[in-house]
Amino acid sequence: MAIDRYAEKQEVPVNPETGKPYLNTVAALAIAPNGVGAELSDYVSQAIEVIRESGLPNETNAMFTNMEGDLDDVVRVAVAAAKKLAEQGYRTGVTLKLDIRPGFEGQLKEKPALVDRILADDAEGKRE
DSSP: OOOOTTOSOOOOOBOTTTOSBOOEEEEEEEEEESSSOSOOHHHHHHHHHHHHHTOSOEEEOSSOEEEEEEHHHHHHHHHHHHHHHHTTTOOEEEEEEEEEOTTOOOHHHHHHHHHHHHHHHHHTTOOO
8 A cells, every 4th residue: 555645535554453444643632730830740741651651652842742553542542641630630631633644654753854854855945
């Protein structure tokens, strides 16, 4: 199955182990409690720990933790991370953005690399 980054529609791969469609998903997730003070890092780190222990590829930046995997797995981990704070009794805010792109994998690294290549080509006058 060939992947065309510019095609609007891709063939959906099937997971050979489960026989279910594999819907690769990149997620940007932010989870934080409300009403606990000005510094949230002690609480946020608890949610991030759940994500890191999930085994899904992930990276944390100043605003979000990004993760990638099958849609079902990504949503399961997002719910578990939110529950880490909510089940302690905290009112918990969750921001979740999903990019579901069947046929693609490794997009946590590939997306920024593609942008870097485009910018480098623009700087060298290779693109119009």
